[in-house]
Amino acid sequence: MAxxxxxxxxxxxxxxxxxxxxxxxSVINQGIRILRNMGxxxxxxxxxxxTDGFLAGTPEQQASDLxxxxxxxxxxxxxxxxxxxxxxxxxxxxDFSIINSNPKIISGYSDITILxxxxxxxADLVTLQSLLLLDFSPNTPSYNYNQxxxxxxRLTAPWQINNPPGIPLVSKVPGNVTGxxxxxxxxxxxxxxxxxxxxDTKGKILLLEDTHEPVNTIFRYLNHLKLAGKFEDCIxxxxxxxxxxxxxxxxxxxxxxxEFIVPLEKPLMTNLASAHGYYxxxxxxxxxxxxxxxxxxxxxxxxxxxx
Numbered sequence: 001m002a003x004x005x006x007x008x009x010x011x012x013x014x015x016x017x018x019x020x021x022x023x024x025x026s027v028i029n030q031g032i033r034i035l036r037n038m039g040x041x042x043x044x045x046x047x048x049x050x051t052d053g054f055l056a057g058t059p060e061q062q063a064s065d066l067x068x069x070x071x072x073x074x075x076x077x078x079x080x081x082x083x084x085x086x087x088x089x090x091x092x093x094x095d096f097s098i099i100n101s102n103p104k105i106i107s108g109y110s111d112i113t114i115l116x117x118x119x120x121x122x123a124d125l126v127t128l129q130s131l132l133l134l135d136f137s138p139n140t141p142s143y144n145y146n147q148x149x150x151x152x153x154r155l156t157a158p159w160q161i162n163n164p165p166g167i168p169l170v171s172k173v174p175g176n177v178t179g180x181x182x183x184x185x186x187x188x189x190x191x192x193x194x195x196x197x198x199x200d201t202k203g204k205i206l207l208l209e210d211t212h213e214p215v216n217t218i219f220r221y222l223n224h225l226k227l228a229g230k231f232e233d234c235i236x237x238x239x240x241x242x243x244x245x246x247x248x249x250x251x252x253x254x255x256x257x258x259e260f261i262v263p264l265e266k267p268l269m270t271n272l273a274s275a276h277g278y279y280x281x282x283x284x285x286x287x288x289x290x291x292x293x294x295x296x297x298x299x300x301x302x303x304x305x306x307x
Contacts, residue, residue: 002126002180002286005076005103007305008152012076013041015069015104016133018048020111021084022056023134025049028081031133035079043075055086062086063093070102077152081133083110088188091118091197099123105152105305108132109275110211113184113285118197120182120286126304128152129184129207129275130282143273147282155307158290161281161298163273171293172257175267177236178290178301181283183207185275190221193228202233205291207283209240211276216248219256226264236267236291238283238298243276267293 014035016028028049032042045065050057069078088111100123107128108116116127131140131148143164150159163169182204183189189208192198210218225231239261242253251259257270269291273279284304291298 002120002124003100003103004126004304004306005105007155007307008077008105010039011041013043013074014077014079015043015045015072015075016048016079016081017045017062017065017069018050018056018081019062019066019090019115020056020080020087021054021082022051023081027134031081031136034136043069043072045069048081054084059086059089060093063090066090067095067098070099070104075104077105077107079133080108080112083108083112083132083185085111087111088114088192088197091115096122099125107148107152109280110185111188114188114192114197116184116285117182117199121200126284126286128282128284128304131280135280141279144280147280151282151284151304153305155303155305157302158299161283161300163271163281164279167273167279168271169269169296169298170271171296172262172270173265173268174293175236176290176292176294177205177267178288179203179205179235180286181205181207181238181289182285184209186210186218186221187213190224193224199230201230204234205236205238205289206230206234207238207240209242209275210245211243212245213242214246214248215251215253215256218242218245218253219260222256222260231264231266234266237261237264238272238291239268239270240272240274241277267291269293269296269298272298
């Protein structure tokens with residue numbers, strides 16, 4: 001069973017890191033102010049404000065910030081500022097034995113999900129596809145905060161991952177399976193194939209979503225995962241939104257799901273509000289989840305944190 005971090009409590013310390021692309025200082029500072037106004041202490045990594053083109057510092061610098069947060073006994077939650085690109089480049093510089101011995105809550109989405117899944121695979125740590133620092137803003141809907149704090153503070157189970165009212169989960173292939181969830185951003189996982197850090201889907205429920213990709217590119221990426229055996233290995237599939245993914249050659253994202261994912265004949269739920277969408281469900285990586293497409297429920301069957 002994967003290691004669960006300690007629950008988040010008011011007054012705890014949150015460590016801020018930038019692990020992919022840079023983020024404007026004004027957005028970082030706004031997020032820090034909101035966290036402090038919520039009653040949290042905040043520690044900022046040495047390279048949080050670094051900028052080097054499309055990367056925020058070197059991979060070694062970013063990895064050192066992340067490791068310092070895991071080693072800091074005061075830090076309860078590690079919160080990356082954003083995703084972007086480049087998160088996979090820090091992986092060779094991480095010490096998974098230290099991370100395993102110092103479990104923390106770590107949350108994020110987009111390119112951060114490659115890190116979340118590697119921490120589960122290599123450090124046996126439960127992680128969370130949920131908010132980034134940039135989501136702590138005046139425009140964030142209460143649904144997103146409720147999802148995040150439910151997953152990071154709740155010590156009881158089971159609980160359901162529900163969409164906001166008016167946005168139904170959609171059952172595409174009937175089934176009822178239970179297993180750990182892995183996954184996140186489709187583009188990031190395709191980029192990891194053939195490396196020591198590629199996603200392990202065997203016996204897992206696979207979650208996928210993406211953003212700003214034309215639908216023909218989404219098809220290419222899904223087919224790449226299929227050829228790599230990732231769909232054959234998984235026991236069920238949850239498809240999140242493809243935010244701002246433009247149709248191509250007359251085909252939409254829904255068409256690709258119906259014509260490519262449905263024929264795989266794995267229990268399939270679609271339309272999960274998550275990650276790049278306006279509404280962001282909190283999905284724990286590495287804990288057992290029941291996917292029941294007969295009654296359109298996604299149920300987390302064990303706590304994601306411990307007291």
